[in-house]
Amino acid sequence: MIANLVFELGPWNWMVLGLILLVLEILIPGVFMLWIGIAALLIGTLSLQLWDAGFWTWQVQVVAFLLLSLASAYVGTRIMRGRNGESDQPLLNRRGEQMIGRTATLAEPIREGRGRIQLGDTLWRVSGPDLPAGTRVRVTGTADTDLELTVERVE
Numbered sequence: 001m002i003a004n005l006v007f008e009l010g011p012w013n014w015m016v017l018g019l020i021l022l023v024l025e026i027l028i029p030g031v032f033m034l035w036i037g038i039a040a041l042l043i044g045t046l047s048l049q050l051w052d053a054g055f056w057t058w059q060v061q062v063v064a065f066l067l068l069s070l071a072s073a074y075v076g077t078r079i080m081r082g083r084n085g086e087s088d089q090p091l092l093n094r095r096g097e098q099m100i101g102r103t104a105t106l107a108e109p110i111r112e113g114r115g116r117i118q119l120g121d122t123l124w125r126v127s128g129p130d131l132p133a134g135t136r137v138r139v140t141g142t143a144d145t146d147l148e149l150t151v152e153r154v155e
Contacts, residue, residue: 011051014044014065035076039068096142096149099124103154109133110151117151126151 009016021037043065050056091098099119107123108116110131116123117137127143128151137151 011044011047014040014047014061018044032073035072036069039065039072042068042072096124096147099139099149100141101139103136103138106131106133106135106137109135117149124149128152 018037018040021033021040025033025037043061046064047056047061102119104117104119106115106126107118110126110128112130113127115126115128115131115133117126118124119139125148126137126139127148128137131137131153136154138154139149140152141150142148143150
């Protein structure tokens, strides 16, 4: 049944494959199926023009599709890479790193290397040397994937 359908569709097989790949790209985004789907649509367009040509066998179509898929994936990668230029706010989604260099007063003492400070409207976990509450500290870095700040006493 499927073989019969594939034979009856002829050059439209590539168009159907291309559309299926484009729909999959929408359902499972990853910007990869898009380029393969475009390659399938282009081979489908070529197949409509060359279907009766003797050299346009299914083997030639598959090889052309593979080569065009590689080329379109390469071009697509280059296009997408060009969109990710330098940001004017490189620390935008890295709140902990934005706090480096700021000073604050310990809201809770640092005991056994852990305590808390208030910066803005947020209470941050900190790590550093044991210090009593009320001590002025400077943020020197982040730990635990940006969820904890490292501090040192301000002299």
